[in-house]
Amino acid sequence: MRVGTVREIKNHEYRVGLTPESARELVTHGHEVWVESGAGQGIGASDADYTRQGAKIVATAREIFEGCEMVVKVKEPQASERAMLREGQILYTYLHLAPDPEQTADLVKSGVTAIAYETVTGPGGQLPLLKPMSQVAGRMSIQAGATALEKAHGGRGVLLGGVPGVMPGKVAVIGGGVVGFNAAQMAVGLGADVTILDRSPDVLERLGIYFEARAKTRFASTANLAESVADADLVIGAVLIPGAAAPKLVTRDMLGTMKLGAVLVDVAIDQGGCFETSHATTHAEPTFVVDGIVHYCVANMPGAVARTSTYALNNVTLPHALAIANLGWKAALQADPYLAEGLNVHAGKVTFEAVATELGYDYVPVSDVLG
Numbered sequence: 608m609r610v611g612t613v614r615e616i617k618n619h620e621y622r623v624g625l626t627p628e629s630a631r632e633l634v635t636h637g638h639e640v641w642v643e644s645g646a647g648q649g650i651g652a653s654d655a656d657y658t659r660q661g662a663k664i665v666a667t668a669r670e671i672f673e674g675c676e677m678v679v680k681v682k683e684p685q686a687s688e689r690a691m692l693r694e695g696q697i698l699y700t701y702l703h704l705a706p707d708p709e710q711t712a713d714l715v716k717s718g719v720t721a722i723a724y725e726t727v728t729g730p731g732g733q734l735p736l737l738k739p740m741s742q743v744a745g746r747m748s749i750q751a752g753a754t755a756l757e758k759a760h761g762g763r764g765v766l767l768g769g770v771p772g773v774m775p776g777k778v779a780v781i782g783g784g785v786v787g788f789n790a791a792q793m794a795v796g797l798g799a800d801v802t803i804l805d806r807s808p809d810v811l812e813r814l815g816i817y818f819e820a821r822a823k824t825r826f827a828s829t830a831n832l833a834e835s836v837a838d839a840d841l842v843i844g845a846v847l848i849p850g851a852a853a854p855k856l857v858t859r860d861m862l863g864t865m866k867l868g869a870v871l872v873d874v875a876i877d878q879g880g881c882f883e884t885s886h887a888t889t890h891a892e893p894t895f896v897v898d899g900i901v902h903y904c905v906a907n908m909p910g911a912v913a914r915t916s917t918y919a920l921n922n923v924t925l926p927h928a929l930a931i932a933n934l935g936w937k938a939a940l941q942a943d944p945y946l947a948e949g950l951n952v953h954a955g956k957v958t959f960e961a962v963a964t965e966l967g968y969d970y971v972p973v974s975d976v977l978g
């Protein structure tokens with residue numbers, strides 16, 4: 608199969624669908640890989656890095672869309688890209704169609720076979736193609752919080768690990784899922800005094816077994832939460848209620864109980880945020896202060912570490928890309944029910960129920976398409 612990847616054109620998107628190493632993997636399996644010139648620039652991969660791995664560099668995205676059977680991307684296709692999609696082509700990328708009627712209409716009209724990273728599942732119902740971005744954001748949250756705690760950034764001037772003879776900083780992580788676990792790992796690694804709060808007994812048990820005495824676990828009752836937040840130098844908001852807006856667990860009143868210059872990092876900001884005083888910020892201006900408390904609320908944290916994020920994403924997307932290239936999309940989806948859940952649009956039909964319901968399309972189950 609001829610597989611292509613383009614330079615991402617969404618504002619401030621530096622990741623790329625295929626790394627040079629992923630291109631090599633496809634080439635090794637007998638496929639042809641076309642890469643738009645400059646596609647890897649944001650992760651420090653030059654055109655020469657791709658050609659060394661057996662890919663062919665082409666000058667424009669148009670050549671990729673015209674010449675490739677499958678296009679592998681990161682972000683949903685922008686309007687100018689959607690205009691180049693064609694019937695029978697496979698598009699494999701993040702799509703997030705439910706809140707995006709224009710994109711959905713264009714994909715339906717184009718006749719493309721669109722497989723969305725975010726709806727591919729795994730055993731146990733997880734979303735393995737979203738997980739690496741939560742891992743990145745969780746780990747970054749401690750880095751971002753530690754920087755914000757410095758005086759020059761408005762923080763209270765606390766070093767999370769302390770030094771011999773001086774107590775370490777206190778970190779409260781609210782939500783012990785993928786983001787929270789990775790945040791706690793980083794904070795523990797720095798030598799901070801870490802408490803993880805969650806409402807799920809199973810999650811608390813798993814965290815307790817993993818961290819043993821290196822981190823405390825605490826049930827996230829209203830009272831416990833208020834106490835841990837008041838006591839913390841750094842609070843990480845990492846809760847998720849699937850399909851719902853994040854609950855506002857830290858109210859404006861609670862800020863008054865916190866230490867002046869303490870820091871809130873709201874990773875859940877992409878779901879509306881779990882602190883009442885949060886609003887989404889960008890990497891250009893990541894923080895703001897409310898009542899003396901520094902807020903960091905960047906909605907696309909992984910974008911700042913595009914290289915790490917791209918490699919983490921490719922680790923989970925490449926096996927499916929290979930299966931699709933090796934078997935063809937239909938046989939690949941027939942062989943893998945988890946990958947089949949990724950099919951959102953095929954030949955003018957919406958094949959993902961939530962998208963069809965949300966946007967008023969007839970829903971055609973994937974099983975009907977696969978026969």
Ligand SMILES: NC(=O)c1ccc[n+]([C@@H]2O[C@H](COP(=O)([O-])OP(=O)(O)OC[C@H]3O[C@@H](n4cnc5c(N)ncnc54)[C@H](O)[C@@H]3O)[C@@H](O)[C@H]2O)c1
Pocket residue numbers: 740741742744781782783784785786787804805806807810827845846847848853854856873874875876877878905906907908909
């Ligand atoms: N800002 C970014 O760049 C970025 C990047 C990746 C993920 N995220 C977001 O981070 C959030 C967390 O993602 P995740 O992958 O860790 O989700 P997850 O499902 O793995 O974990 C969420 C955890 O929150 C817990 N929880 C739910 N309600 C709670 C409550 N009231 N109190 C305490 N804990 C509660 C759950 O039990 C679960 O353990 C999501 O909103 C996700 O979209 C943001």
